[in-house]
Amino acid sequence: MIVNELSGILRNMMHKNGVYFFEVNVDGDGFFALQLHNSCKVNSSVKLRFSEGDISIAKKIHPEISISNIHKATIKNIENDNLLCRVELYYKEKSLFSLITFKSLKKLDLKINDKVYFLIEALSVEVFCE
Numbered sequence: 709m710i711v712n713e714l715s716g717i718l719r720n721m722m723h724k725n726g727v728y729f730f731e732v733n734v735d736g737d738g739f740f741a742l743q744l745h746n747s748c749k750v751n752s753s754v755k756l757r758f759s760e761g762d763i764s765i766a767k768k769i770h771p772e773i774s775i776s777n778i779h780k781a782t783i784k785n786i787e788n789d790n791l792l793c794r795v796e797l798y799y800k801e802k803s804l805f806s807l808i809t810f811k812s813l814k815k816l817d818l819k820i821n822d823k824v825y826f827l828i829e830a831l832s833v834e835v836f837c838e
Contacts, residue, residue: 739777
């Protein structure tokens with residue numbers, strides 16, 4: 709299982725009922741995370757980590773959706789074993805990986821160089837101080 713990593717700046721942080729909500733700027737895009745622990749300070753450099761199984765892919769986005777981490781990328785490569793497919797996404801000059809089913813690959817008719825959206829739930833993103 710591949711773990712994706714992005715670097716960013718912690719722009720905002722809220723704490724309530726033992727849960728931290730983070731807003732991180734990654735090259736101009738906002739990413740959001742929820743977690744139970746924190747040792748980071750606002751305006752500090754952080755790493756965001758999330759597994760390839762936590763990234764969903766869409767060709768279109770419905771405006772009424774609960775997922776807050778929705779960003780554009782280009783499909784760079786597809787590894788297909790007819791059960792699971794590893795999709796390499798090119799985002800902000802960095803590769804991210806998504807693991808989807810072959811059924812989803814066919815349903816979306818995904819191909820190399822397609823412009824897509826990748827989606828990550830805030831609960832799936834971990835924030836680490838640098």
